[in-house]
Amino acid sequence: MITIEKIEQMQACMLAERQKGKTIGFVPTMGYLHEGHVALLKRAREENDFVVLSIFVNPLQFGPNEDFERYPRDFERDHEIAKRAGVDIVFYPSVREMYPHKPSVTVKVHERVDVLCGKSRPGHFDGVATVVTKLFHIVMPHRAYFGMKDAQQVAVIDGLIRDFHFPIELVAVPTVREDDGLAKSxxxxxxxxxxxxxxxxxxxxxxxxxxxxxxxxxxxxxxxxxxxxxxxxxxxxxxxxxxxxxxxxxxxxxxxxxxxxxxxxxxxxxxxxxxxxxxxxx
Amino acid sequence: MITIEKIEQMQACMLAERQKGKTIGFVPTMGYLHEGHVALLKRAREENDFVVLSIFVNPLQFGPNEDFERYPRDFERDHEIAKRAGVDIVFYPSVREMYPHKPSVTVKVHERVDVLCGKSRPGHFDGVATVVTKLFHIVMPHRAYFGMKDAQQVAVIDGLIRDFHFPIELVAVPTVREDDGLAKSxxxxxxxxxxxxxxxxxxxxxxxxxxxxxxxxxxxxxxxxxxxxxxxxxxxxxxxxxxxxxxxxxxxxxxxxxxxxxxxxxxxxxxxxxxxxxxxxx
Structure with missing residues (x-):
């Protein structure tokens, strides 16, 4: 397993893997991995030749009163978990790498956002759709894995993939639960x-x-x-x-x-x- | 030369060409082709194994008082010009094919738009960036050709490609002029x-x-x-x-x-x- 921090290097790697005819599974995360993420990685590992995990706490999807700075981070632990899950590449860019300047373009999400959690987080899904668009172009996967725990996010990504015609299959993975039914979180x-x-x-x-x-x-x-x-x-x-x-x-x-x-x-x-x-x- | 009207068929074709290792040059237009477009096609023909021309009058980039309905269209003539220019595929979707419903996501352009022609056309470049994003995913080109006549459009597409990390090279083609210097239009x-x-x-x-x-x-x-x-x-x-x-x-x-x-x-x-x-x- 290797860790890549640069966009250009990542794209070169992925183009090379695609050239070899490998299918690519992608699990985008904000890190601090738990069993829900492991279920995504496992599924990606089963269904693809090559598995990419991205770890990026995306400032664009945090509101002004939300805790971007305090969001938990533990790269060492994530690295261990990824290795055990059979990840091939961890893409781990800095904020500066992903947003070297104020973005000149962003994705605006018009549907599926004014209900559920989106109602109280204006702009949140614009930030999610923007970073996912960027990551899709960087990783160029055949399949992307998202957890159904955040069903609204899955719905928004479904709209993004469909309306922008990304040549990517969205795989929605069932929520992982404790024995008593509580969703893992x-x-x-x-x-x-x-x-x-x-x-x-x-x-x-x-x-x-x-x-x-x-x-x-x-x-x-x-x-x-x-x-x-x-x-x-x-x-x-x-x-x-x-x-x-x-x-x-x-x-x-x-x-x-x-x-x-x-x-x-x-x-x-x-x-x-x-x-x-x-x-x-x- | 073949004409394709369906997104799905287009993507399947382009994936097949990429699989063969062909380089793909793409010229997106609104049709009613003139010598400026021919210069783009010529350049694309020189630099790529496979050339795609799209003809789509994009309603999203017309303002409410602009003349989407009256925009000139002449597919027969365009078809002839494309054939002579050595185009491999003309992608010619309907509005219904490109926008089966109100788009659930669009691209918002924040920079390079409040000057020159953009100043008097609010939202115009959002419409351009949105349709170009869709077309890029449908055609999956290695290179995309735009005329420098519309330098602001080239600047916006440059920002779009850079900030969203499209694995596509933007080729800006010099303005074609009459003998007396007047830009062709x-x-x-x-x-x-x-x-x-x-x-x-x-x-x-x-x-x-x-x-x-x-x-x-x-x-x-x-x-x-x-x-x-x-x-x-x-x-x-x-x-x-x-x-x-x-x-x-x-x-x-x-x-x-x-x-x-x-x-x-x-x-x-x-x-x-x-x-x-x-x-x-x-």
């Missing part, structure tokens, strides 16, 4: 002992909503209320949102039909947790 | 007989500015005034702008130094003509 360590006991109720609430639909319910608000009720009954967390949309379009639904997402965000004392289920409704 | 036919006689004074004015600099003048405003004066003396056109900037950054200059552009736009009765000179100042 770096933020779970910030839960108190009591909160950690309550937290599996989030996924349970989503499953309850899903079961409700599978039992024949088609009224959006009734399913939403069932999820809200379950969370309120079983946790002391404060609900940020419980929303149901078409997926990946993230449009409101008149009735539950087609591919849909049930998504939630709940605030505990020191951690805000998100989770979702995507399902097909006949 | 579809709009020249709208000049009256008298105006046509005056019009070469535009290029002469730019050359006068250039000669002034080469003789040692470094004061931006003095050179600008010399160009203005020459136009006013020799034409009845109304000056839209005469501007001097660094190139391709299009930033104002304190003193004439480095790579610079002298650019102008002049309105005649039924035609607005543009022209420019880019030069290096020691």
């Amino acid at each position: 770096s933020r779970n360590v910030y839960l108190s002992e009591q909160e950690r006991k309550e937290a599996p109720a989030l996924y349970a609430a989503l499953q309850r909503g899903k079961a409700f639909i599978e039992a024949g319910e088609r009224d959006v608000e009734k399913v939403r209320q069932a999820i809200v009720h379950h969370i309120e009954q079983h946790t002391n967390g404060v609900i940020d949102y419980v929303e149901i949309y078409s997926y990946p379009e993230l449009k409101p639904l008149e009735t539950l039909q087609g591919k849909i997402i049930l998504a939630l965000a709940v605030r505990f004392t020191n951690a805000r947790l998100i989770d979702n289920i995507v399902m097909n409704v006949q | 579809s709009r020249n036919v709208y000049l009256s007989e008298q105006e046509r006689k005056e019009a070469p004074a535009l290029y002469a004015a730019l050359q006068r500015g250039k000669a002034f600099i080469e003789a040692g003048e470094r004061d931006v405003e003095k050179v600008r005034q010399a160009i203005v004066h020459h136009i006013e003396q020799h034409t009845n056109g109304v000056i839209d702008y005469v501007e001097i900037y660094s190139y391709p950054e299009l930033k104002p200059l304190e003193t004439l130094q480095g790579k610079i552009i002298l650019a102008l736009a002049v309105r005649f009765t039924n035609a607005r003509l543009i022209d420019n000179i880019v030069m290096n100042v020691q």
Whole structure:
């Protein structure tokens, strides 16, 4: 495994690998890798000849009041994890390398952003789409891997790839969970002992909503209320949102039909947790 | 020569050509080809194994009061010209093919746009950068050819390619001129007989500015005034702008130094003509 910090060197490497006919799998991350990332790397390793991991904390996707500076970083540990996961190249550029000057062009995302987490983070997905566009051109992968834990990000990247016709296959990897169903997240360590006991109720609430639909319910608000009720009954967390949309379009639904997402965000004392289920409704 | 109307078919074709190790030259146009376009095609033909011409009148780059509907189109004629120029594929998509729905992502251009022609066409270069991004992913060329007649467009595409790290070489092709120096343009036919006689004074004015600099003048405003004066003396056109900037950054200059552009736009009765000179100042 080698680490590359320069864009030009990275592009030269990737062009050479493509020339050899190798298929390239790409896992873009902000580092501080956890089991969710490892699942992406594993899947990329299975499906491609060559695997690239990028580690870049992207200032463009942080709002003015968000903690770009304090975002956790641990390159040594990430390097070890990447090595064990069979990564071929870690692309690890500096902010100066990626943004030598104020960007003269950025990507503006018009759809799929004014709901869920995007509602409270204006410009966040513009920053994500911009850095992903840059990384796609630098790495030139055949497949790119994103975790369904952040389903809205997957939806935005899906729109980006489709509308800009990137010759790249988006692979959405299922959320990795603890045995009790809690979605794995770096933020779970910030839960108190009591909160950690309550937290599996989030996924349970989503499953309850899903079961409700599978039992024949088609009224959006009734399913939403069932999820809200379950969370309120079983946790002391404060609900940020419980929303149901078409997926990946993230449009409101008149009735539950087609591919849909049930998504939630709940605030505990020191951690805000998100989770979702995507399902097909006949 | 074949004509392709579908994005998917185009991408499959281009991937196959790349697989064969062919170098691909790309000339994106809005059709209604003239000698300027032919110069681009000729250059692309010389430098690449495979030449793609796209013809697409891009609604996204027309303002609400601009004439998207009335923009001239003549596919039969364009097809003949392309054939004679040795084009391999004409990519000729419909608006529906390129924009099946309101675009969920677009490119926003932040630099190089609030001067010259961009000043009076807000959003124009966002539309240009968006369609070029799409076309670059569809055609996947090694080299893309643009005419220096529209120097600001070349500057914007230069920023787009650099900042988004497109693995594409931008080739800026010199403006094709009539024997008397007038830059070739579809709009020249709208000049009256008298105006046509005056019009070469535009290029002469730019050359006068250039000669002034080469003789040692470094004061931006003095050179600008010399160009203005020459136009006013020799034409009845109304000056839209005469501007001097660094190139391709299009930033104002304190003193004439480095790579610079002298650019102008002049309105005649039924035609607005543009022209420019880019030069290096020691």
